[in-house]
């Protein structure tokens with residue numbers, strides 16, 4: 001049988017792009033379908049006035065420096081886009097502020113972090129050392145034992161890994177640390193995963209913090225759109241075809257084998273391989289006829305919950321960051337240290353108690369026009385409360401909600417408000433609209449301790465159907481970019497059979 | 498994963514397995530979620546609206562208001578100031594034009610647009626002369642960024658309108674006065690003569706009834722006995738009628754010439770750029786009057802445009818590539834037709850085009866050769882992907 005394409009990739013988010021590019025580079029005939037008019041999914045930008053706003057990327061993990069490359073740098077090199085991109089290394093992990101109680105800045109350097117924490121929490125000096133020792137030991141064991149697939153992996157060879165891999169972050173921190181503000185400082189990146197310490201896997205957290213420290217956080221010149229556009233350009237140069245404004249409506253399946261794809265405008269494409277960058281749930285629920293679905297497949301999602309989204313305020317300022325006293329790229333502002341409460345508030349429209357504020361111009365003055373700066377003010381939040389807002393009250397509700405975020409920014413950078421030249425709001429519904437994902441989830445499904453990659457095996461319910469992106473395993477730039485390459489490997493294996 | 502499953506040796510692993518088993522039985526039933534994302538999104542941002550003309554009202558000698566009701570699902574909400582892109586088929590040409598909604602958003606049962614006749618205008622003539630009550634048309638959902646943003650626009654608003662540029666502002670005036678919102682509006686409305694003023698009676702009546710809304714008409718070609726404000730909307734005039742201009746946000750909507758003039762006047766008043774909001778109003782009437790237009794190119798020169806794996810068609814330098822595409826029976830998606838929304842984003846493989854400075858292209862789109870055909874003018878033969 002003649003196929004129009006070897007592979008059809010649905011969605012040009014990070015995972016879809018790297019899958020498509022990887023396959024095209026390996027000589028496959030690939031068609032990439034994207035419902036939006038631009039590649040990137042979350043990894044995109046939009047323009048208001050004289051500003052091009054970064055949508056998603058705050059801190060790129062996993063890249064590493066030229067002398068100490070991380071896995072993401074290798075991925076970019078293999079895909080041929082490394083020399084098309086300019087990266088900006090961020091000196092600090094973050095500044096964390098709880099007004100009146102805590103205000104410290106942590107550099108991306110272990111010794112420095114430990115020193116700053118000990119200065120601020122002198123009574124916990126030894127606990128801090130022991131926690132960081134454990135975190136480093138654990139992460140290294142994870143890298144050698146699991147990532148490098150050590151065939152001799154065992155409890156005796158990697159004792160810390162086997163002891164802590166199924167623990168939550170709270171339990172591990174409680175063992176070594178006592179001041180809640182110290183825990184907050186170390187666990188601050190919880191919001192990148194969206195779960196409070198007692199629900200968050202120590203494994204996920206340790207690896208994330210470890211790699212931000214060791215491989216440094218980065219930003220991309222020209223925003224994450226520069227990355228998506230470079231990936232797409234390389235894909236076109238490798239002979240790939242792309243269609244924008246073209247939603248995949250249906251995956252045709254017969255006898256549990258992919259046969260083709262139908263687009264929303266009724267175009268039929270025959271192929272035996274599909275990589276879906278759409279959410280796993282959407283792919284199964286909306287794109288495949290019920291009769292063609294293996295019975296247990298929807299059931300197998302029962303134990304999972306739809307992950308978090310975000311509410312954001314994108315701000316263009318008519319002055320440079322210093323003029324407003326902004327000296328760090330990444331800032332976390334808290335109103336309390338009660339994470340469980342914050343997590344609950346994320347399911348309401350009440351005033352949130354944590355907000356993050358990124359200002360890329362601090363380390364890359366070319367990010368915004370000369371004499372101007374942009375900031376992204378962001379609270380993590382779930383879609384639920386937004387679903388019950390009547391459509392005609394949506395606009396008012398979103399402005400009210402984001403005023404709360406600005407109020408928090410006011411507390412540490414009081415001059416920001418009067419310098420606003422542009423402001424655009426995003427809510428979980430915005431992400432839902434542009435990505436098509438349930439809940440507007442930006443990291444896929446929630447990742448509780450039981451849901452870490454270690455315990456969840458990838459789906460493969462239908463022959464020829466593969467997944468890439470946040471819903472395939474977990475979210476974030478590093479993971480989703482890698483997921484496309486790995487989906488491509490599976491497809492190639494199947495094509496060669 | 499390694500061959501032997503090492504995971505069961507992880508402390509606490511069995512307990513987690515147990516938890517997963519239980520949740521698999523009693524967790525969420527996602528079967529019932531089928532269709533939910535589309536349902537939610539369609540309430541706010543459906544891709545297309547099916548509209549039916551329910552009323553046509555003459556406003557002035559050259560202007561009519563067309564009222565649409567939905568012949569499909571409920572009309573989605575919008576923010577006063579937004580527009581829809583209306584699709585039409587005239588002869589063999591399928592094209593579209595954006596029109597601001599002039600009705601207020603709290604009137605949820607219908608959308609009004611108010612169209613002024615443009616000299617030999619292709620679509621405006623059709624809408625004014627041909628369209629009948631009962632006709633059905635398609636449009637995009639409301640879009641655009643010309644609306645009151647409470648985050649930074651403040652409460653004192655000055656509307657500078659020229660001609661049909663009143664339409665998005667009228668929607669805001671209606672909303673603010675009807676709902677008694679805590680905002681003050683001063684409308685300064687430039688028209689050629691008295692007969693040309695759109696919504697005259699309604700504006701006067703609202704100004705008389707609501708202290709939060711004031712109006713100043715400015716007539717550019719006044720009769721000899723006229724005693725009100727005349728000429729253009731100048732800095733002097735603004736200072737006279739507004740008094741203190743600081744802390745006010747200015748909204749501009751009108752023809753090209755008015756923008757150029759008013760921007761200069763506002764800058765003479767030292768109004769910072771962030772206090773000035775502009776609506777775009779389509780491609781410039783005459784692109785060769787753009788100060789950066791390459792004067793060596795005759796706007797009547799015809800170039801050849803070839804679609805990658807598709808047909809070749811002629812395109813005149815002085816007309817937008819989008820118009821030439823549509824004349825050739827081709828189409829690319831569009832919404833603002835002013836270079837702002839990026840919906841028409843198209844890859845240029847070879848050749849060059851002219852974009853006015855107002856075009857909003859992303860940095861990486863410039864780098865990789867993407868153009869916005871709605872405001873791109875060919876300067877050479879082109880090869881494009883659509």
Ligand SMILES: Cc1cc2nc3c(=O)[nH]c(=O)nc-3n(C[C@H](O)[C@H](O)[C@H](O)COP(=O)(O)OP(=O)(O)OC[C@H]3O[C@@H](n4cnc5c(N)ncnc54)[C@H](O)[C@@H]3O)c2cc1C
Nearest residue numbers: 011013014015035041042058059248278469470475476477
């Ligand atoms: C505000 C925000 C801040 C973030 N901050 C960070 C950060 O600092 N660091 C970090 O690492 N990560 C961050 N993330 C997360 C990260 O951006 C995402 O996890 C990642 O980009 C998801 O990539 P993905 O491959 O899953 O694809 P997605 O970005 O989810 O894209 C999926 C694509 O598929 C398309 N699609 C879906 N259905 C169809 C269909 N039927 N037909 C055609 N196309 C379809 C969509 O249009 C979309 O383009 C952030 C995200 C957001 C939104």
Ligand SMILES: Cc1cc2nc3c(=O)[nH]c(=O)nc-3n(C[C@H](O)[C@H](O)[C@H](O)COP(=O)(O)OP(=O)(O)OC[C@H]3O[C@@H](n4cnc5c(N)ncnc54)[C@H](O)[C@@H]3O)c2cc1C
Nearest residue numbers: 594595596597611612613618619620621661664778779820
């Ligand atoms: C956001 C926005 C809001 C607007 N709101 C309003 C409003 O409320 N009221 C209002 O009156 N106007 C409004 N406009 C302007 C409106 O969209 C039209 O530009 C206006 O009605 C003139 O259109 P026209 O087709 O009559 O004029 P034309 O000048 O004929 O059309 C514009 C272009 O169409 C092309 N064209 C001409 N003939 C053909 C043909 N045969 N085939 C293909 N292309 C052809 C020409 O190249 C010409 O440059 C708005 C514009 C914008 C961007």
Ligand code: FES
Nearest residue numbers: 832834839841871
């Ligand atoms: S239609 Fe909006 S940019 Fe061209």
